[in-house]
Amino acid sequence: MSQRYRLPDGGRIDRTAPLNFRFNGTALRGYVGDTLASALLSNGIHLVGRSFKYHRPRGIFSAGAEEPNALVQLGTGARSDPNMHATQVELIEGLKARSQNCWPSVDFDISAINDRLSRFMPSGFYYKTFMWPAAFWMRYEYIIRHAAGLGTAPTGRDPDYNDKTFAHCDVLVVGAGPAGLAAALSAARTGARVILVEQDAEVGGALLGLAGEKIGGKPALDWVAAARAELVESADVRILTRTTAYGYFDHNFVGLLERLTDHIVDPPAHLPRHRLWKVRAKQVVLATGAIERPLVFRDNDRPGIMLAGACQTYLNRYAVKAGQKAVLFANNDGAYATANDLAAAGVKIAAIVDTRPNPEGPHSERAESAGLPVLAGHAIVGTTGDKRVRQVRIARLNDDGSAITGEAQEVDCDLLAVSGGWNPAVHLLSQARGKIRFDEERGTFVPMQTEQATHVAGACNGSFGLASCLTEGFATGETAAKAAGLSSKSRRKKTPAASNETFLPARWTWLVPSETPLGRGGKHFVDLQSDVTAADLKLAIREGYRSIEHVKRYTTTGMGTDQGKTGNVNAIGIIADTLDRPIAEVGVTTFRPPYTPVTFGAFAGRDVDDLLDPIRKTPMHGWHERAGALFEDVGQWRRPWYYPRAGEDLHKAVAREVAAVRTSLGVVDASTLGKIDIRGKDAATFLNRIYTNAWSKLEIGKCRYGLMLGENGMVMDDGVTARLGEYQFLMTTTTGNAAAVLQHMEEFLQTEWTDLDVQLTSVTEQFATISLAGPNARRLLSEMTHDIELSPNALPHMAFTEGTVASVPARVFRISFTGEMSYEINVPASYGMAVWQAVLTAGERYDITPYGTEAMHVLRAEKGYIIVGQETDGSVTPVDLGMDWVVSKKKDFVGRRSLARPDMLKPDRKQLVGLLTDDPQVVLPEGAQLVERALPNPPMPMIGYVTSSYGSPNLGRSIALALVKGGLARKGETIFAPLADGRVVPCTMTDPVFLDPEGERLRG
Amino acid sequence: MLLIPCPYCGERAESEFSYGGEAHIARPADPEKTSDADWADYLYTRTNTKGVYFERWMHAHGCRRWFNIARHTVSYDILAVYETGAPPPKFDTKSEV
């Protein structure tokens, strides 16, 4: 079967460039310039899929983005895409496509029995099903998901890459039909920066599918070519074809999806597959055209039934006859143009069925003079044909069109072209909060008001005639450019002449009657993709739904991937008729982005793998890698987690690292701690207000631990701050909170305490921090410096000094997060690696052991030191932590007043305790819930949870920290941890400091 | 995505900014003398305006300055931008809504 529906000549395909492709495994041929849909039709294939709910055979319905039926799975393996519109897929050599939602094949689909069971699947079926006992839920969901699927997402890794880019322009024109081209031309002639976007592969819009149109006395496509050439020549114009404006957001921010390689068999490696454009336009011109709507009649969904305009496009643009023997069914004059074109191409016109009693209009007149058989005041009341329409039943309508009169006649055909009028594509306008109104004359919703810097031109504006499109386009482009600030020195040209015929006049028909009551003996489909019928809409109204938004959700009308582009206005018309209210009162549902589906890959762009989020590495990172460290992510930082030696697991490695710190010497890379330089005459005053404790009297050269609260009294950060000078402090923050702390402090300085003289500078990345900890820390450091006095008197715990370490200028802080004697050495970041290596070499005699975050956590837990974000979660106060000692009673500070609120004083708040399991070998899981009394089964009242839990090698037992209701007053009492595996672990609440409560080790 | 006119840098995309909530919520001058109810009000109560709303933004990925804007919560139009500490501009809110 070789393209027997292809015309011998004409169309915009390249007959010298034949292409081979496969559909459901069958080898077929088409040409360059075809879409998958036009190539299938040229081979006589209409049946392409099964419907969503009833699995009815469905065919190609449209020739564009509005396609509800012809969704196919493209490609194989990882390079496979579901739900692709066959009407928009450009044919390429070797293309493989298959039908969706059918099993085992599109010709024989087992779930088609759903069609016969359809009375059990009324509107609201899913909601009603899910009202049944919860246990049925899972079963139904499983069945529904398998029966009513769309395509299949590939599971392999995406072999392509996608890109994102930003752009700015004076005028963004969406749509390159006659109105859009005219708008782009006149805007460009003012010197404006213009972006013209077209979803099709070429510009021209509806003109590409028409025959015989003239502009300025010449073929319309000559004008299109000249317009394109002028735009290409213009310096500040960018034409983006194969690009869809999928979303129109606030402040004229428009999202575009450009498809760069989908039409190329072997795309060059340098090209991304898709590119997401984020355009900020001063002015936007919407020239998005119009979408034809079908008629709602009985069994209007068979393959071979398609939109009249689509038949015309396939004929003129692709040189494909969608059938040999056509019936037209219309309520307007425009569809006659299709009949005339089909007849001229040799397709037999079996009948033109027109609901209008007196067909009028230029196209009707031409059809009449050509002798085409017209049945005025008639309607199609039924169709037959399983996988292709075979016959239609035609009957006369009564005067108001509400019922049929007399006997129906049968007419054979293999193509039924329908037209119920045209709807402006107002989707983007609606996304931009523009208002639309129902226009009685044109029988559709047209733009009424824009809310952003938006202009509308052409068919999208309800101006359907070609001459109007051109006039409006030229005028709008210039208006938009002027609004964007361009002076109107446009080289003004005369708007070329063109015909202004439209599809009017028409007779609006929302629901075509049939011989049987609605819903019996056939289906009147409103929404083909979601399989919603007119009977479903009426049932929803009988069940009490009135708002269009509710009817939409209950019936799922317009909720498919096509968002009801062909069905919605008919649905509104039927609802209005049923409620006996004007359409204007029923209103419309909101259109939402995306206009057509956008791949996840495009949204992800290059932000995948290592580029998903910045990775921050310390100056010593390379050493850690060479030492075989395993890493953990702390915010964006990558920190050594532990350094396993051969044969060691986490447990063994951490036990060794922890023991080394307590017995000799450990070293940890603490460069990730946030460091903020605080300067100014009021620096001490500022710290007084930011921290809970007092800072004015801190001596130069001393350090102090500080706790920072939010204004709500909850702990937000902690850390040690050193006074470097009278007016200079260095604050450290937790690794993950550095940015938040800086922002918190800047906010108060800029918005509340604008009189304070304080400057904040983040210096986190300017310094590398090497922290020595253990009984031999002082010995090693003294061997590496000649100018720092390290005796306990000269540099006691919580003191700071400056000098050189390994001949590098260094700041040395004697502070400890391990409970051991500890020195934090800050050196300029560029010296970090050198000093680290020097420390490791010099430390060999003490068996210096690098340790990671896990050992650090164990060491600090042994001392009961909290970690903000682990022992706290934004709902914990200093009092809850038993840290009143760091809260000043004498001064105001951020969060202080909140600590006195009644809720903060309740004795049953969750408070920090140590927790020792009765069995010392049991290590509780972090997050384990705690109860007063274990009951045989949940639920049981929970009184707290475990925040930290480790096996402590130094203590030879497990230790844990927990937040427990009223815990501070309950030390010594036993509570229980019922675990997921059924064990119930008794534990005793204790003081959180498990080791060296006097602090002798760290002061030594 | 809003286009926010930073008074110090010019128009920039919303993604460069941090939102700071309602503007002109003054921290009580003497928290100790503030009642529990008034303190809770300062902490938690914010207006939910349909119309012109005065709000704080911070140019986090730019100059890091805080400032105020007057934004219409229906149209999202930014009607005024002004420095922290300056009084809110006057609007005839009826004609704006």
Ligand SMILES: [Zn+2]
């Ligand atoms: Zn700025």
